[in-house]
Amino acid sequence: MSYRIGFIGAGNMSAAILGGMVKQGVAPDRIIASNRSTPKLEALAGEFGIQTTTDNHQAAGADVVVLSVKPQMMKDVCLDLAPHLDHKPTIVTVAAGIPMASYEQWLGRDHAIVRCMPNTPSLVGKGASGLFANAQVTDAQRQRVESMMQAVGITAWVEQEALIDAVIAVAGSAPAYFFLMMEAMIDQGEAMGLDRATARALTLQTAAGAAELAATADVPVDELRRRVMSPGGTTEQAVFSFEADDIRAIVARAMTRCANRAAEMAQEMGN
Numbered sequence: 001m002s003y004r005i006g007f008i009g010a011g012n013m014s015a016a017i018l019g020g021m022v023k024q025g026v027a028p029d030r031i032i033a034s035n036r037s038t039p040k041l042e043a044l045a046g047e048f049g050i051q052t053t054t055d056n057h058q059a060a061g062a063d064v065v066v067l068s069v070k071p072q073m074m075k076d077v078c079l080d081l082a083p084h085l086d087h088k089p090t091i092v093t094v095a096a097g098i099p100m101a102s103y104e105q106w107l108g109r110d111h112a113i114v115r116c117m118p119n120t121p122s123l124v125g126k127g128a129s130g131l132f133a134n135a136q137v138t139d140a141q142r143q144r145v146e147s148m149m150q151a152v153g154i155t156a157w158v159e160q161e162a163l164i165d166a167v168i169a170v171a172g173s174a175p176a177y178f179f180l181m182m183e184a185m186i187d188q189g190e191a192m193g194l195d196r197a198t199a200r201a202l203t204l205q206t207a208a209g210a211a212e213l214a215a216t217a218d219v220p221v222d223e224l225r226r227r228v229m230s231p232g233g234t235t236e237q238a239v240f241s242f243e244a245d246d247i248r249a250i251v252a253r254a255m256t257r258c259a260n261r262a263a264e265m266a267q268e269m270g271n
C-alpha cells in the first residue's frame with residue numbers, strides 16, 4: 001500500500017495500530033501521528049520512526065485519517081478538523097460510543113466515514129476489528145480500510161451500526177477480560193507456592209497455547225475443554241467450580257454492561 005495514514009491522538013490505541021503496522025512492514029514515513037503534547041509523539045517517533053506533529057490539521061492531510069482521541073474529546077476535534085478536509089480523506093474513527101450520525105453532523109454529510117472497533121493486540125499483529133461504513137464509503141475505500149486493519153489482525157464488517165457495540169464487548173474491550181483472568185491465575189499460582197515469575201510464565205504460555213489450539217483445531221472449543229477434563233480428575237473440579245459460580249452468566253452480564261455503556265456514552269454526549 002502507498003497511501004498515507006494520519007492518526008489524530010497518539011495514545012494507547014493509535015500506538016497499538018501504528019506500531020503493529022510498522023512491525024508488519026508498513027513504511028513508517030507513510031504514517032503521521034498528532035497529539036496535543038509531545039512526550040508520546042517522541043516515544044512513537046523513537047520506537048517506530050513515524051512522523052509526528054502537534055498540529056492535527058497536518059496529520060489530517062493524509063489519505064486515511066484515523067480519529068483516535070477519547071470519546072469526550074471527539075466533538076471538539078471533529079469541529080476543528082471539519083474545514084480542513086476538502087481533500088476528502090477516508091475517515092476512520094476508533095472511538096467507542098459515538099454514532100455515525102454525530103460524525104456526519106460534526107464533519108459534514110459528504111464524508112466517507114468508517115467506524116472501526118479495534119483492540120490493542122493489534123500491536124503484535126493479532127488484532128480483531130469490527131468495521132461499519134457509512135453510505136459515502138466506496139468499495140475501494142472499504143478495501144483500503146480493510147487491508148489497513150488486516151495488516152494488524154483480522155477484520156469483520158457489520159452492516160448494522162448497533163453491532164459495533166457487540167464488537168466492543170467481544171473484541172474491543174475483551175483483551176482486558178483475558179488479562180484479568182491471567183492476573184487472577186498468576187496471583188493464585190503464587191499463593192499456592194510458585195514464585196511469581198514462574199506463575200506468570202506458565203500462565204501466559206498456557207493462555208497463548210490455548211488460544212492457538214482453539215484457533216487451529218478442527219473441533220469446537222467445548223470439545224477442546226472436554227479433552228482436558230479427565231473424568232474423576234482434576235480439571236473437572238475447576239470447571240465444576242466455575243459452572244457452580246455461573247461463569248456463563250458472569251460473562252454475559254459483563255459483556256452486556258460493556259455494550260450498554262457504549263449506548264450510555266452516546267446519550268451522555270447528547271446523541
Ligand SMILES: NC(=O)C1=CN([C@@H]2O[C@H](COP(=O)(O)OP(=O)(O)OC[C@H]3O[C@@H](n4cnc5c(N)ncnc54)[C@H](O)[C@@H]3O)[C@@H](O)[C@H]2O)C=CC1
Binds near residue numbers: 010056073095
Ligand atoms: N484502548 C483500547 O484498548 C481501545 C480504545 N478505543 C478507542 O480509542 C480511542 C483512544 O483511546 P486510547 O488510545 O485508549 O486513549 P488515550 O488517552 O491513550 O489516547 C488518546 C490520545 O489523544 C490525545 N489527545 C487528546 N485531545 C487531543 C486533541 N485535541 N488533539 C490531539 N490529540 C489529543 C491524548 O493526549 C492522548 O494521547 C478512544 O476513543 C477509545 O474509545 C477503541 C478500542 C480499544
Ligand SMILES: O=C(O)[C@@H]1CCC=N1
Binds near residue numbers: 173
Ligand atoms: O474502555 C473503552 O472505553 C475503550 C473502548 C474499547 C476498549 N477500550
